[in-house]
Amino acid sequence: MSGPPATRPCEGHLAELVDYIDGDLAPPALEALEAHIEACTCCSALERELRERIGLVKQAGRPEVPGDVRARARARVQALLAEARRAR
Amino acid sequence: MPRSVTRRQKPHPSSDEPSPGSDYPDLVKAASTGDAAALDALLLRAQEVAYRFSLTVCGHAEDAEDVMQEALIKTYQHVEGIREPAAFRGWLYRTVKNACLMRRRLRRHEPRHLLSIEDDRPDGGGAGGWPVADAAIPADEALSRSAERRRLREALSRLPGRYRVVVFLRQVEGLSTREVAGVLGISEASVKMRLHRAHGLLRREMSA
Numbered sequence: 001m002s003g004p005p006a007t008r009p010c011e012g013h014l015a016e017l018v019d020y021i022d023g024d025l026a027p028p029a030l031e032a033l034e035a036h037i038e039a040c041t042c043c044s045a046l047e048r049e050l051r052e053r054i055g056l057v058k059q060a061g062r063p064e065v066p067g068d069v070r071a072r073a074r075a076r077v078q079a080l081l082a083e084a085r086r087a088r
Numbered sequence: 089m090p091r092s093v094t095r096r097q098k099p100h101p102s103s104d105e106p107s108p109g110s111d112y113p114d115l116v117k118a119a120s121t122g123d124a125a126a127l128d129a130l131l132l133r134a135q136e137v138a139y140r141f142s143l144t145v146c147g148h149a150e151d152a153e154d155v156m157q158e159a160l161i162k163t164y165q166h167v168e169g170i171r172e173p174a175a176f177r178g179w180l181y182r183t184v185k186n187a188c189l190m191r192r193r194l195r196r197h198e199p200r201h202l203l204s205i206e207d208d209r210p211d212g213g214g215a216g217g218w219p220v221a222d223a224a225i226p227a228d229e230a231l232s233r234s235a236e237r238r239r240l241r242e243a244l245s246r247l248p249g250r251y252r253v254v255v256f257l258r259q260v261e262g263l264s265t266r267e268v269a270g271v272l273g274i275s276e277a278s279v280k281m282r283l284h285r286a287h288g289l290l291r292r293e294m295s296a
Binding site for chain 2: 011012015018019022024034045049050053054056057058059060062063065066069072076080084
């Protein structure tokens with residue numbers, strides 16, 4: 001993670017920052033938080049930390065389907081489609 | 089407004105890309121009118137969602153293929169009669185979640201696993217959770233940030249199941265807060281609360 005973790009006083013903003021990074025924060029809270037981030041190095045660091053972590057979470061949570069599993073799934077799809085064509 | 093503030097208005101990096109689910113309505117419309125390629129794409133998509141959900145939220149990699157098959161068959165049966173293509177995505181995740189829960193009920197003799205999705209205790213996922221030692225972890229694990237990524241996966245796996253599922257749906261799969269609420273049958277406020285608590289816990293674990 002870039003830089004040291006933000007210190008405890010900023011943790012009160014954590015919920016707002018998560019909403020902000022997810023695009024779930026609406027005006028006027030959005031503008032107020034952005035102004036605060038501009039002025040507060042601690043919250044600015046926390047925002048960067050959270051943004052980076054959420055990016056890593058996304059990567060960590062999207063394992064590729066293994067080739068053999070994908071092939072079996074593909075075969076199953078093809079079998080179903082063929083069955084449907086025969087039924088028509 | 090300062091330039092740096094404008095830059096910050098962008099959502100997190102994952103949202104810079106087109107949402108992986110943004111083309112669902114078009115695919116569903118096409119599939120429901122007999123477009124075989126669209127149906128094929130939709131069925132494969134359903135299976136990928138089922139695979140990720142199984143591994144990440146439910147655990148038990150050995151259940152993943154069963155859940156995938158269940159999602160495949162349900163999608164196949166559902167798609168021709170669908171009236172609201174925009175609602176398909178939420179339906180798919182609910183279907184996958186229910187298929188996971190069904191598999192877990194078959195493991196009644198393993199009580200810890202039953203708790204995974206809705207448990208509020210730390211380590212509620214039991215053996216489930218983020219695939220910390222999965223063969224599919226990319227080769228770049230060997231690079232400088234691999235240790236941090238591993239720690240993060242471990243921290244995600246230790247999250248209570250009810251938090252982990254929200255992180256997965258909202259931030260990995262990119263569902264909106266409203267969609268997540270619909271999939272889980274909870275309020276949008278509860279979705280946000282769980283997400284906030286999840287990040288508080290992750291932060292504490294990663295700073296320890």
